[in-house]
Amino acid sequence: MTHTSAQQRISARDLADQLAEQRVKVIDVREPMEYAGGHIAGSLNVPLSRITEADLPRGPLVLVCHSGNRSARALAQLLQQGHPHPLSDLEGGLPAWQQAGLPVRRLKNAPLPLMRQVQIAAGSLVLLGLILSNVVAPAWILLTWFVGAGLVFAGVSGFCGMARLLALMPWNKVSL
Incomplete structure (x- = not known):
């Protein structure tokens, strides 16, 4: 070195x-x-x-x-x-x-990885949109379209607005 x-x-x-x-x-x-x-x-x-x-x-x-x-x-x-x-x-x-089989230390107060949070939030919003479109009003299907379009945009551009928002949430504030 x-x-x-x-x-x-x-x-x-x-x-x-x-x-x-x-x-x-x-x-x-x-x-x-x-x-x-x-x-x-x-x-x-x-x-x-x-x-x-x-x-x-x-x-x-x-x-x-x-x-x-x-x-x-x-x-x-x-x-x-x-x-x-x-x-x-x-x-x-x-x-x-x-x-290489080497150990990694994880802090007790560590939040879920941001990508898992995005998957949970996006999946929940898609399910909510589908349920509401069948139970409340058909227009709620637009929520699933919006989330799907956002995920495609994130994949193509490399910018994920949902990840940026989730990173700002209080449970993701880590003090070392």
Whole structure:
């Protein structure tokens, strides 16, 4: 793990070995809600949006997120800022860590993952629309159309308004 301008990647097994030897610190760049749902024990949660302003620990750091996209962006931002210590990115993100059979710590107050909340809400709204269209008035079927169109839009655009709304709900506020 050397400090160069090129992005450095580290495998889950190598990271586990270096953590066991206390040679690196892990920075999880996901949002607090995601971090609460499962993270590498001992990692520090610094969301990507705050990475360049955060007071990061000294010494070699390994950046982690779910897929590797945000951690790669954080690594690039820190390198551009001239971060003085060696930086790496966990190859394959947290799923690679779990696939290697390594433990993930989950906080007790962790809400359901946001995508599961979206599935529950969307499914409930579709069922409600179908029930109301049969019991109250046929126009309620428009609710199922609206939810279906929203899900298609989310899939095509990558923007999910329902997920954004759910993320703002009080049960999704996690204090670390």
